[in-house]
Amino acid sequence: MDLLDRIFLSLKTQGKVWGRVTLGGRYGLAFPKQHAVFIAVMAGNCLINQDEGPLIALNEGDFLFFPAASRFHLRSNAEVAFTxxxxxxxxxxxxxxxxxxxxxxxxxGVSLVVGCFTLISAEAPLLFQELPSVLHMSANEADILSRQVREMMRDEIASREPGASPTIDRLAEILMIRTIRRAVRDNAWIGGSGWLRALSDARIHRSLQLMHDDLSLIWTVSRLAQAVGMSRSAFADRFRRLVGVTPMAHLTRWRMAFAADLLRSDRKMKIESIASKVGYLSERAFREAFLKTYSCSPNKYRKT
Structure with missing residues (x-):
């Protein structure tokens, strides 16, 4: 399974539409801080910015996503100085x-659908924190399927039939995934490092794929380097430069996130079994790594 497919399946995000926003005339409104906000433009146009970020023009058919927690401001035009x-x-x-x-x-003015994504799994933040501060898919840039999904969202809003609300939530999730996929495909990042950016490098991509295919294997830097046809030192240097952390640090981060999800999804699974599933031969070593990552023991995490 492709790495991004595997990660998208493990996200367990839940889209939640807050409601429709209809604005007209001259306006400047500031919305409260929320995490992972999305906005779909059903009709009209407006300007939006995130906290102190630059103004972005939104037009009918656009989809915009703020992965991190932020406030956002809507303006009728650039002449509106304050919100x-x-x-x-x-x-x-x-x-x-x-x-x-x-x-x-x-x-x-403009008609919008506004909502947010709730991050249910421990793995979801590891993806969201890699994303640019703003993901914007304009109507002109969207492919046929994305446009069809937006049309379905528009129809569901207009219908007000039973089940419309959860349907709109699911459609928003589809648009979010397609927007992220487009950003990865187009290499939307300029500079910086991170595992998502590193997917453009074939050998580092392959090493990441190998790790995520089986977190239970006893991976070492040498073993990964050999698998992608590089010397140990060259691989370690390239991985750290592109991903921003060492191969083992990246592996540990995802192992702990997967373990955290197992602790809550299967409360009867023994800690020893979870440790084995994420590549730890010693339960004690696993407990120490988990405590270092989440500042609490696996048992305490499971109870929260």
Missing amino acids: TPLTALQLATWQETSILEYQENTVA
Whole structure:
């Protein structure tokens, strides 16, 4: 199985649409800080920025995703210098009705679907923290399937039939995955390091694939280097330069995340068995590594 396919399957993210936002006239609104916010533009256009980031033009058919926790601001145009936080009444109305409307005058504005992704698995943050601060798939850049998914989302919103809300949530997840995949394919990062960026290097990609294919194997730097046809020193140097950490540090991080998910998904599995599944012959060594990663014991993590 391809590395990204494996990681997407393990994400266990859950899309949750907060509701529709319809804005018109002249406006500048600041939304509260949330994690992994997504915005789909159903009609019209507006400007958006994340915290103090640059303004981004959003147009009908666009899909935008902020992987990290952040505030975002919506403006009718660049002449609006300041944004006003949503009032408690506006937030309460939005939560109760799933509809937020702000119409200063009769000038047509923008219609959005806004929501967020909840990260359920311990592995999901290891992907999200690698992503750019903003992922923006414009209507012009989207492929046919992505456009069809957005049209399905529009139809579900208009239908208001039973089951529309969870359907929209799932459609948002599809758009999120396709947006991430497009960023990886187009190598959307400039400079920096990280395992997702390193997928563009064939040999490092292969080494990452080998690790993730079987976390239970007793991997060493020498064994990985040999598997990808490199000397140990050359492989270790290239891996650290591209990924940002040593091969063993990367492996440990993902082993611990997988173990954390096992602790909560199968509460009857013995710690010794979990340790074996993530490549530890010694339960004690596994417990020490887990404590170092999560600042608590496996047993305590399982109970939380």
